[in-house]
Amino acid sequence: MSEPLVSIQNLRVAFRMEDGEPFEAIKGISFDIPKNRTVALVGESGSGKSVTSMAILRLLPSNAEFGAESKILFEGKDLLQEDPHALRKVRGGNIAMIFQEPMTSLNPVFTVGDQIMETLMLHMGMGRRAARQKAISLLTECGLPEPERRVDRYPHELSGGQQQRVMIAMAIACEPKLLIADEPTTALDVTIQKQILKLVADLQKARGMSVLFITHDLDVVGEFAHEAVVMREGEIREHSEIRKIFESPQDNYTKALIKCRPHLGRRPQRLAVIDDFMQGTPYKEPPHRPRGYSHGDEIILDVQGLHKTFFSREGLFGKRAFDAVKDVSFKLAKGKTLGIVGESGSGKTTVGLTLMRLHEATAGKAFFNGKDILSMTPKEFKAYKRRIQIVFQNPYASLNPRFTVQDILTEPMMLHGIGSGAQERRRLAADLADRVGLSSNALSKYPHEFSGGQRQRIAIARCLTMKPDILICDESVSALDVSVQAQVLNLLQDLQDEFRLSYLFISHDLSVVKHISDQVMVMHEGVLVEQADSDVIYANPQHDYTRELLASIPRGWPRDSFNAEGALAEA
Template sequence: MTDPRTTTPNTPDHPGDQPLLELRDLEISFTSSTGVVNAVRGANLTIYPGQSVAIVGESGSGKSTTAMSIIGLLPGTGKVTGGKIIFNGEDITGLSNKQMEKYRGSEIGLVPQDPMTNLNPVWKIGSQVKESLKANNVVPGSEMDARVTEVLEEAGLPDAERRAKQYPHEFSGGMRQRALIAIGLAARPKLLIADEPTSALDVTVQRQILDHLEGLTRDLGTAVLFITHDLGLAAERAEHLVVMHRGRIVESGPSLQILRNPRHPYTQRLVQAAPSLASARIQSAQAKGMESAELLTAGATADTVDLTTEERVIEVRNLTREFNIRGSRGDKKTLRAVDDVSFYVRKGTTTALVGESGSGKSTVANMVLSLLEPTSGQVLYNGTDLSTLSRRDLFNMRRKLQVVFQNPYGSLDPMYSIYRCIEEPLVIHKVGGDRKAREKRVAELLDMVSMPRSAMRRYPNELSGGQRQRIAIARALALNPEVIVLDEAVSALDVLVQNQILRLLAELQHELSLTYLFITHDLAVVRQTADDVVVMKKGQVVEAGPTDDIFNDPQQDYTRNLINSVPGLGIELGTGVTE
């Protein structure tokens, strides 16, 4: 018997509803120097008025390509080579760019992924909303300014009239995303395509944006197509889930049904790997009284070290950091980014430093790494105050304290081969002997991070994001460090790649007795990996303790809000891939 979820479209809430959008056997290809690449193959998708649907899959699965074909914005040489796109009963597959303008904005809205690159930096926010209103003839010119203010207010921007006169750089990430939502919904479209609308945002801001988007689209009767790699978000926000893998739809059906009982092996891997869903399994397992050994099989990767150790490898005491900034009128002001912060990191464990953007966690990390000098307070490494070290001693200390940054695209020199990237710390610190010995060490490091030795001859631009992050980890391991600071080290990666890197880090920690200081805003990853948690808010530590204690019984409303904002954390999934 065939699985009906993979062969029939999603059904509407009301049987009499006509589909708003139908993709029938859609084929999309790109022409490259090496030939034709089939990016989407035989995709079928149905969306009904007012329905929320999510397409999930890793980078390269074809989900964004599918979405962009609907609005006629395929990049480069991309074109629809087969099948049909039917919108509101009309076939829009072969329409020219000019003909598609009738649909863009007024019928199909778009909220693109990155607000920094999708808002014009030299135009005021109001002008950019106004452009959308003009293009779609929404209101007469005399009412334009009032409508701009109304649209921004609808998107949740306070003091919208004043905000409309500001530029994108004067907005926070969440405010910029709200501005894009305002532009996407300005002409009251019947369908809104939201392409990774909150991937760059903190969980609390993400939740506010998605709550508001959900309320707004419900009030307007707008259907929403989410494009995301976050299954927790998809499960919470979409009624219907479509899973794409290598250009094909491999599974389709009601969100919770798929997440609780995934049929396709790829969907099973996605569900198993998603940090928010793994966290949900841990919460569920603990509620049922499972032991830690059972929790490991439920998706956790921690608990591989002696959690009773109290040996402090890093101790932060009363750390404060102030910056001189210019006020709104040009007068000098002092910003206290870190305010009397104290915590310690136990040897061989993982301590997560968490908080929203602007909480001061990365500033603390930079002071731990001696990349920033504290205004006051101390950072002790194995009992030694780092501020008392000479330049030579500090240089030698860096061999024991290494870092893996957030962006593997920016942290590797594009002009260096992979061999030279990993060899560089060995040369700088004059360890590893001659070139032959260094080559041997680089080969060993590549083995450690499960990369082929042939990668030595390649360059960073030839590798995927996950492969680059493995190289960054190999470079951090080159000098046999005791401590690695991981600054948002997996936040830019797809869930499957993220899961691979987290497992790799857990294995390396176990094999090499490493200590990790994990800087992150992703509470789902913290739940999986950390032994201890330090929660920061506006430069101060508001709560600290063992991970289980923090998650099971948070003492502060701020911590509780951070945890409750993790998408998918409250979904009952059981403890395995299937129930």
């Protein structure tokens, strides 16, 4: 093989913490990025994948220190030894980078054209007029519709997918030899994700550049990466051709990563978790779980013609109506899960919030055990409030940071008069904490002392204190790593089996919804486009939009009828 484009040698990165102790984030890793290839860097939070990618451009915060023997060779020069001036030439010129959150990564007060032109004028010495022309042609190349008009737009006037196209246009502006993509599709909808992945793959081929693609989800890169580096806790667990990673993974951690992601093709009783693999005993997949509504099911929630309109002001006296949810009807059975899938703006979250009466419904009825909870007075509804609970997406923002876990768990019991006294409520809280898998000393801690997965367990325990009948899970596992996601999904399943809970499971991730749901409804722009048993809808989608969604799911390694290039070419 020819000389690699970038050679990372014995990279060590330590962060000096506030107490003066160094924290070693990268523990001496080495790998090459060959020319004209896509290398995927895969790992969960804390694996050091982002730190590695930032280290290449030396974008790490000032408390980061490199090991003495560490080298990052680019075209024969060690980037770690370059002076700031030379480094700035490399940044944006030879090596460019795109990030996870396109919205916050673009400067909100400059037009997207200005931001692209800035790079061109800096590295290519172009004048304003030439740079503007080039910016428009780059936006065209990156598939932004109406580039002549959009070049003068501000970032917030574009959608998430369009913002990421702008970021990519900016990154490829100066013909970089390496494009570093740090989770560029994690914040995007599944159909947009597919478009962006295809764009990156196409640009890589057309321009012959190398791509370092950072992701926590192996499935995302299976279709277009050439090789993958799997990282965990600052070390490389496995590095090989992408085919080998999927077909014959050598490392137990890699095997676990592949298995713990829910798949469209199988639905085990319990998802694999990392621990199943790390003990060295061979993993045996549990039997499959059949899913679906049956005739004898007791219907606990019957929603009819739910409608929600939001109003915003326009002009001097005008008012603009926006229908977020349009005439949606569905039934939720006792002890079953109804999945709601859709992209941002589909109205799926509004459905959940309206049923909780956190939003006032504009029209429609929702019969809970035969009584319409939407027409009740607040006083009548109080008795029902406790019986519908919600677990939100963001486990960092939805727990009060000033409350201990015990406060978080006992407060709702106090409000709803559950438990005869403080003593008993504390005992109930301890039982529930134990039930959701938190250690016994967790009760006296504050939310910030927990990881994202543990916080979601706290949020689930908080709901359970009120002994609800229905649990609304609004993107509850979307922000979690795949391995943690598997644990929380397993917990939700166990709790459903034990307490016969009914779930309304809202998610944009179709594989997760398929795994956990008996019935699935697909929403698009406020309309319920299709609803059926989950196996039926995935095997035989009726609506075009459902088909489009299903086609956008990352397939991992396309081993059967797919081949790597064919799959993305269809998009």
